[in-house]
């Protein structure tokens with residue numbers, strides 16, 4: 001059965017790599033296979049038989065995963081391997097299940113992904129560990145810079161998105177994003193026309209605060225135009241579609257903040273070290289005088 005939710009855009013973010021497709025794509029994402037370019041990209045991902053660089057939750061670090069299974073099963077229990085050269089055959093098969101397994105080359109740990117396919121659509125219906133299971137440990141590096149409250153909201157957003165919840169997950173990211181803007185607003189006190197700021201849309205606020213925000217955010221402010229929309233105007237599908245782009249944007253902002261904080265901390269350590277040396281030198285001078 002064809003659903004209006006099925007993705008028809010071959011440039012969709014989850015079709016751009018086997019990693020995005022198998023590991024990052026939320027559950028219940030659907031593709032319209034009647035669109036030739038979409039079907040070809042879906043097939044490329046399903047039949048991918050190379051390696052994927054990804055975080056292993058069992059090793060607790062980045063690892064290389066190898067495709068160890070890509071099988072198409074029909075209800076008649078007929079298991080067939082999906083070969084990379086077999087687009088025609090794959091397209092012509094009836095409804096059934098595609099199972100893809102990636103194995104961590106360091107420790108033999110398995111990541112599973114399951115898809116249901118009819119002639120017209122493919123839908124992801126299973127993943128273990130979940131996208132949230134390995135995205136949340138990676139978000140841990142933002143805990144300090146975000147603080148407990150915002151960090152909780154980030155992980156909740158990731159968790160909801162991994163389970164196909166659009167609006168709910170989007171609201172959490174939007175709150176974090178708005179908090180980042182508000183922090184910059186506070187840091188800019190005195191230098192901002194408050195009346196104009198209060199009336200400004202999100203992209204205009206970013207422009208007003210440009211000197212106090214990470215460069216990436218200012219350069220990509222069009223990405224956030226959707227944030228100017230009221231929550232009631234956004235559809236479940238729109239939120240799901242924009243979640244990943246917004247998440248990457250927020251990570252970029254936070255990475256820039258962490259980098260800046262590290263630079264400041266290093267400069268501070270250097271300043272103290274130099275002060276220590278100069279005190280010692282002047283003491284030595286006093287001693288020899």
Ligand SMILES: [Zn+2]
Pocket residue numbers: 056057058059060063104105106107108109
């Ligand atoms: Zn592993």
